[in-house]
Amino acid sequence: MVNVSQGWIKPDGNFSGFSEAVIVEFDPDAISLENLIAIHLYTHSSTSEHAMRSKYRSAVYTFNDYQVIPAKQAIEILQKEFEDPIITKVIPFKTFKLNDQQYLDYYYKNPEMPFCKTFIDPKLKILLKQFSSQVDEEKLRSAEYKRM
Structure with a gap:
């Protein structure tokens, strides 16, 4: 990883409000987008709808058009490893607020x-x-x- 920032993301499009998230800046020669998505899917409730989904959205945020198709394909390929449907969405990033220092x-x-x-x-x-x-x-x- 080059850098990880923990805070709140507001996506572009038809989504309301901020959701807790991390921005992962990475070197694609060291770790692929696909591996990062696999880690993400396995280490959070990527198949579970729950009452807190507006605060804890299950998403992969993209920062450019070139990331959208590989991100969707990675989720589609990984679906076969999960019994339940993956609910994680690929969503365009809009803005980010860093969390309070006490939580970093x-x-x-x-x-x-x-x-x-x-x-x-x-x-x-x-x-x-x-x-x-x-x-x-x-x-x-x-x-x-x-x-x-």
Whole structure:
């Protein structure tokens, strides 16, 4: 990854309001868009409709027209790996608001908090099990993910 920014995205088009999201700037020579989408689909509820979907939209945001078709194709190809239909949409990006400082790098600062134990640790276990070749070993050590 080149950079990850956590905050709130408002998409372009017929979508209302902001939804919590991350912007991932990446080097396509180091990790493909398709692998990033696979990681995204496996580490959040990509097949689950729930009451909080307006705040936690299941989406891949695109920043140019060249990303739309590969993103949709990646989701379509990955569908065969999921029992239930993937609800994740490919949506054009419009604007972004960075989260408050207190919430940035929350897991690194608070790994023992109940939110981290309940929601983040299970996602990290999936990441380490299914995508270990994509994990940054330095970050792995610094966050002590191996304690899981």
